[in-house]
Amino acid sequence: MIGANLDDRREASAVRNDDSTMIDISTYITERTRNFTGRTWVFEAIDDWLSTPGGPRFFLLTGEPGSGKTAIAARLTQFSLGTVPPLDGLARLRADCLSAVHFCSARDRRWINPHVFAECLALQLAARHPAFASALAGKSGDRQLHIEIIQHVGQVSGGQVTGVVIKKLDVSAVPPDDAFVHVVREPLEALFGEYPDQQVVILVDALDEALLYSQGVGILSLLAQANRLPRGVRFILTSRRDDRIENAFLDADTLFLSAGEFDRRNAEDVRRYIEARLSHDETLAAGVAGWPRERVHEFVAELTAKAEGNFQYVTFLLDAMVSGQRPPDELRGLPPGLDGLYYESLDRVVTIGGREWSTAYGPILGVLSVAQASLTLDQARAFTAQPEEAAWQHLGDLRQFIEDVEPAADEPVEEYRYCLYHQSVVDFLRRQFLTVKNKRLRNRYYLPAETWHRRIADSYWESYHDDWLRCDAYGLNNLAAHLFESGDAGRLPALISREWMEARYKGSNYTYTGFLADLDLAWMAAVAQRHVDLRTLARLKVACQVVNEQVRAYTSKDLETLVWLGRVDEALAHARLIQDSLNPEKPFDFLLAIYNTLKEMDRPDTALLDEMWEVACSIQNDEARAEALRELGAILAQAGDGRARAVLEEA
Incomplete structure (x- = not known):
């Protein structure tokens, strides 16, 4: 990485506002567990592993694309959150069984960014374990880490106790491996120093997708450091089979979902899933309502056989039936296997739509297959050079393959975004040749990245x-x-x-x-x-x-001017950037100038006082630190803040 060659890089790093908050996975979890059925045998294997504290550090769950790995990971998360009841007989897979979770997705760069990974784990671990939070808060003196802390004073028998809440964390100013050490590994060591007998379990899903991160050290490299963590820290990992991942965790307990020995169990789980969809989905239920019971059984059996244990095959096909793109009585002739289904489905789209693949549908799927985040209609139109009406029509024709992403709260209601609905679609588009019905075919839908x-x-x-x-x-x-x-x-x-x-x-x-x-x-x-x-x-x-x-180049006067111009975030970013060995108090002086200007504008920011306290305490020079604390103490005293005495005593 350039960071190894440009030593000045770290000084120039700054707070990353858009990536520094924890990723919201609630909708993702809900979508991946809709109509969830079966998989008891997988949960039993994980529960057995968890019940052996001295066992391997890693449990590696692998499987072919579409075998249901992410759905299993999402269900484990629901067990831990307590949003679904645990299964009978499983002693470990209960509420709070996981201390942190992270889902990787190549369709959004943030989800495979190692800095974001370290931040998300640290924030979750801090929320779960007070000792971890305290140790992480102790890192606030490091100017390359930005940590916002809230201290709560609670009443307990015999007095008061102060609890630390980590409000915000940004580690983008340091290399990912150093960030992982500072905000995950070292606080975990502190946690186990106080509570050596506990078990911390971290779930990381779709690790294979994290391999697509192109900027140096990635999430897999960070997890390879895990053997340096305390013995009680354990990981549940899911991935497609990949030598790079399997070789990194040679001592892991492993379960390959798609192994031949599990064919019967996978088929049974798929069958139950199909039956659940036919019962609970109004459109599917209406589609088979007039069928004799024997025909329904034949439908379920035939679809189960064609799926070959692949949940994505069934989901893709049933969703197409729900959207009216394929009638339920057209199963015969469908190829088995996911690649065959995608190939046949694109054939139908091109034939029914009556448009050229290379000029109409290929460009839409091509740009979505490499997009680093979901795209708007305007972006899809611009990247494909298609008229808006045509791009809209093509997105509709391809809706089997595309997921609509609802607009965020701060976006226009009509600003829907689009992405490919599963990584297996990307894989299909990247293959030059396919094996369908035991025949090797040229993939006419091949799209080079x-x-x-x-x-x-x-x-x-x-x-x-x-x-x-x-x-x-x-x-x-x-x-x-x-x-x-x-x-x-x-x-x-x-x-x-x-x-x-x-x-x-x-x-x-x-x-x-x-x-x-x-x-x-x-x-x-x-x-x-x-x-x-x-x-x-x-x-x-x-x-x-x-x-x-x-x-x-910036001075305190420059930052005051920025505040008066309404550019407070810009002023704060510069204050947090500066590191000056000749003037170690400069970061404090910059924050002080911003606070005083806001106060002068009748907009005092009391949260800024917490950051000023952290920065003042981090000053290594005794005289400069004492002077900064005295200034802060005077401000707190003037504001009637009870912390003034403690700050002045510390000075």
């Missing part, structure tokens, strides 16, 4: 290269990744310019983290060339130094 990364990159480059400030958020956040994945070693270094830095800075809520990540990719692309261009490397080094100069 590089082509569509380049298509998206071209769209942004042609539209905005002369004015990056007009570029939308998706482009700012992902253009560098698309250039990198398309193998465009020419435009990626060219992207790293002052104009791009300014646009990234403003688009990232006045932080340089995104720009520095783009620098990483540009460096990786440059050094990967057969003939390394030293001038390009030198220019990238200079770009990082420019960021550092930008940070050092």
Whole structure:
């Protein structure tokens, strides 16, 4: 990574507002467990593993695409949350059986970002274990970590106790492996130092999708450090079969869902799932309402046989029946296996739609297959160069393969977004050849990833290269990744310019983290060339130094001006960025200037006082630390804050 070559990078890193909060997985969990049935035998195996505290640290659940790994992980999460009752006879899979969970998804870069992974685990562990939270709060003196803390004073028998709540955590200023050590491993060591006999269980789903992260150290590398964790920390991992993952966890207890020995159990679970859908889904129930009982049994048996134990096959087909794209009485002739079903279904789309694959449907699936987040209709239209009406029609024709993402609370009601509904669709589109009914076929729907990364990159480059400030958020956040994945070693270094830095800075809520990540990719692309261009490397080094100069150039007066202009977030970002060995009190002085300006504007921010206290305590110079604490104590005393005495005593 460029961070290893550009030592100044860390000083220039800043708070990442859009990625620093924990990912909301509630809707994801609900969707993945809808009509959940069976899998008792899998839960029994996991429960047996949990019941042996001295057993292997890892339980690795693997399976073919569509075998139901994520649904199982989501159900385990529901057991732990207490939103569904535990199964009888399972001693360990109860409420609070998991201390933290993380779901990887290649369709959203945040979900496979190792910094976000470390933050999410740390925040969940802090919420669950007070000793962990206290140890993590103790890291607040590290200026490369941004930790916002709330202290609650509660009454207990015999007096008061102060509890620590971690409100916000951002580790983007340090390399992912260091971040994992600082905010996960070391607080866990502190937790087990106090409570050595407990068990902490962490669930990580779809680890294979995390392998698609292209910017150096990834989630798999972080988990490979887990053997350095206390013995009581254990992991449930799910993944497709992949040598890189299986070789990283050679000592794990393993269960391969798709093994031949489980064919009968998988078929039974699939059968029960089909019967549940026919009973609970009004459209499906109406579709078979007039059938004799024997015909319904034949339908269930035939669909179960064609699925070959694959839940995604059944889900895809039943959903198509619900949406009216396939009548229930057309099972005969359907190929078994997921690839065969996708192939036949795309044949139907192209035939019924009467449009060319290469100009109508292929571009839509192509851009969605490489998108780093869900796309709006406008984005799909722009990337495919299709008229809005045509793009809308093509999205509708392909709805079997596409998931509609409802707009967020702060987005227009009509601003739906779109993504491919399952990673197995991406896999299908990447295969040049398929095996269907024991025959090897050329995949006429093959879409190479590089082509569509380049298509998206071209769209942004042609539209905005002369004015990056007009570029939308998706482009700012992902253009560098698309250039990198398309193998465009020419435009990626060219992207790293002052104009791009300014646009990234403003688009990232006045932080340089995104720009520095783009620098990483540009460096990786440059050094990967057969003939390394030293001038390009030198220019990238200079770009990082420019960021550092930008940070050092600000004064307290500049930050006061920003606050008066209503740009408080920008002022705070700069205050948190600065590290000055010659003036260790400067970060405190910057925060003090911001607080005083807000107070002058009759908008005092009391939460800022907590951060000022943390920063003051982190100053290594005794005289400077005492002076900062005295200033803070005076402010607290003037405000009638009871903490003033403690701060002044500490000074």
